[in-house]
Amino acid sequence: MKVRLPYSRAKRYLTGIDWTILTLDRMSRRATGGSNDSQIVLELQGAFDDRRFRAALAEFVRLFPVLAGKSMRDWNLAPYWKIPRAGHAVPVRVESRRIDRQDLMSALGEFVNTRFSSPVEHLAFGVFHVDDDRHYLAMRFDHRLFDAQGAEAFLELFQRWYSGEDCRARLAEIALTEPAHLNDWKNKFEAGKQLVRMLRALVGTPLMVLPRPAPLKGRTFKFCLMEFDARETQAITGRAYAEAGFLMFMPYTLAGAIQALDEIFKARANGGREYLLSVSVDLRTPKTAASQLFFNHLSFLIFRIPAVDAGDRRKVLEAIRAQMYEQIKSGFPRALSEASMLMRILPPALLSRFLLKPLRGEFASLGFSCVGKGGYALSQFMEATLANLFHMPMLPVPPGVGLVVNQFGNRMNAVLTSLDGMFSEEEEQRIQEKMRHLL
Amino acid sequence: MEELSVMEVERKLIGEIATILCVDPAAVKPDVPLPSLGLDSMGFVELLVVVEKVFNLRLMDSGLTREDFETVHALACRINRGPEA
Numbered sequence: 001m002k003v004r005l006p007y008s009r010a011k012r013y014l015t016g017i018d019w020t021i022l023t024l025d026r027m028s029r030r031a032t033g034g035s036n037d038s039q040i041v042l043e044l045q046g047a048f049d050d051r052r053f054r055a056a057l058a059e060f061v062r063l064f065p066v067l068a069g070k071s072m073r074d075w076n077l078a079p080y081w082k083i084p085r086a087g088h089a090v091p092v093r094v095e096s097r098r099i100d101r102q103d104l105m106s107a108l109g110e111f112v113n114t115r116f117s118s119p120v121e122h123l124a125f126g127v128f129h130v131d132d133d134r135h136y137l138a139m140r141f142d143h144r145l146f147d148a149q150g151a152e153a154f155l156e157l158f159q160r161w162y163s164g165e166d167c168r169a170r171l172a173e174i175a176l177t178e179p180a181h182l183n184d185w186k187n188k189f190e191a192g193k194q195l196v197r198m199l200r201a202l203v204g205t206p207l208m209v210l211p212r213p214a215p216l217k218g219r220t221f222k223f224c225l226m227e228f229d230a231r232e233t234q235a236i237t238g239r240a241y242a243e244a245g246f247l248m249f250m251p252y253t254l255a256g257a258i259q260a261l262d263e264i265f266k267a268r269a270n271g272g273r274e275y276l277l278s279v280s281v282d283l284r285t286p287k288t289a290a291s292q293l294f295f296n297h298l299s300f301l302i303f304r305i306p307a308v309d310a311g312d313r314r315k316v317l318e319a320i321r322a323q324m325y326e327q328i329k330s331g332f333p334r335a336l337s338e339a340s341m342l343m344r345i346l347p348p349a350l351l352s353r354f355l356l357k358p359l360r361g362e363f364a365s366l367g368f369s370c371v372g373k374g375g376y377a378l379s380q381f382m383e384a385t386l387a388n389l390f391h392m393p394m395l396p397v398p399p400g401v402g403l404v405v406n407q408f409g410n411r412m413n414a415v416l417t418s419l420d421g422m423f424s425e426e427e428e429q430r431i432q433e434k435m436r437h438l439l
Numbered sequence: 440m441e442e443l444s445v446m447e448v449e450r451k452l453i454g455e456i457a458t459i460l461c462v463d464p465a466a467v468k469p470d471v472p473l474p475s476l477g478l479d480s481m482g483f484v485e486l487l488v489v490v491e492k493v494f495n496l497r498l499m500d501s502g503l504t505r506e507d508f509e510t511v512h513a514l515a516c517r518i519n520r521g522p523e524a
Contacts, residue, residue, distance in 0.1 A: 246483070246507075247479065247483040247503075251480060282481075285459070287461035325488065328484045328488055333481075374477070
């Protein structure tokens, strides 16, 4: 018989993946002083009223005291997110300013690199007006509270609520609490064994890693946005299906990312023989997406590509496809999620050492994420038309470099994130040209 | 493996896809393109793993052509044909 411990509505026990994300946040803070935040950007066409947005947002966030929570540890040693009582003030800053279009990425970069001003502030908005008809709305969020899909779904819920839709059922569906998962230990230890086997296989591998710029303290992230219009996206999808196979969009774009960066890695990564790629994958299903709005519902796939093969598209694609198949067949992403529950006992400082030990202080060559369609499925935001949507995640340090691809409607975006100084402007330009050429 | 008709394969596939997507099997129609059911690369590979387990047929190494995988019906026909040289 399974015994379920009663749990409070004021506590959201953190899952192992939530705890891992919190640990990555601490790792980044220790390395650069910045946090592991992310940002979602909406490109808006038409009129956008700042004052109306601020008023609506202030009212909307009051529905979610969880946005003003903080992490703590319970008497049973399980970490949890303390959710303030209903009616608790939720601090959400909104900044607004006019910019020139050519300054967009630096303005957005500056915004995401700004740290939250208090430990209970996890959300901030920046409204950047290019002219009266074009605006960019950035939602900076604490990755401990949202992942990419959750952040999109949060904005979509705001829009539904703002446009007067009856959202009571949607709001009631959102799962704010989570049990402590202090049961089913056999499964967790079995999953743990699988994870340890995977980590052992990585020991001793000379990784391809880019030297990080010094000094790291105080270093911010830079972002390069590559936008692909509907025609280009359709052509990329066609090539992905033809070369990598039907629905193999993620493996195809990942292969493109490795190949676009290969030349720079080979010129600068000392003695590495293998790329190790950490790819975040969403574990939500269409049924659970509505309830899993807050916190992290993802896991990882790990790919190893011999550096010597990186120039050969066929070999890279074959390696990615084969490893993806084997990892999914062995249940690795869910095993990782289950095994990480065991790691919650470790304080972040110890857990980060455990995560970095097998690879001698490294984590991966590159972080990669392919955010699926549909997190934000509406065509409007406030009264404006939504022209595009993309993500600008800060990344854990190490590795401090990565790429996120997302599709919005019939368009695609790729954003290269790197520690400022990791690439010269000329290198950034070359990476972008290569990505366009390779995809 | 016992010989199954395309319809029987379809029925099994619908059940498996519904499990992967956590949806009601009635929502999975044989002629609807798989992407519009919500399958992405990850879900699609999960489906290929299920096909190997249930039908003893490893399709990951096949060409993964759109014609063979676009819909549940197309996939059922492909499974029904069995391994191809």
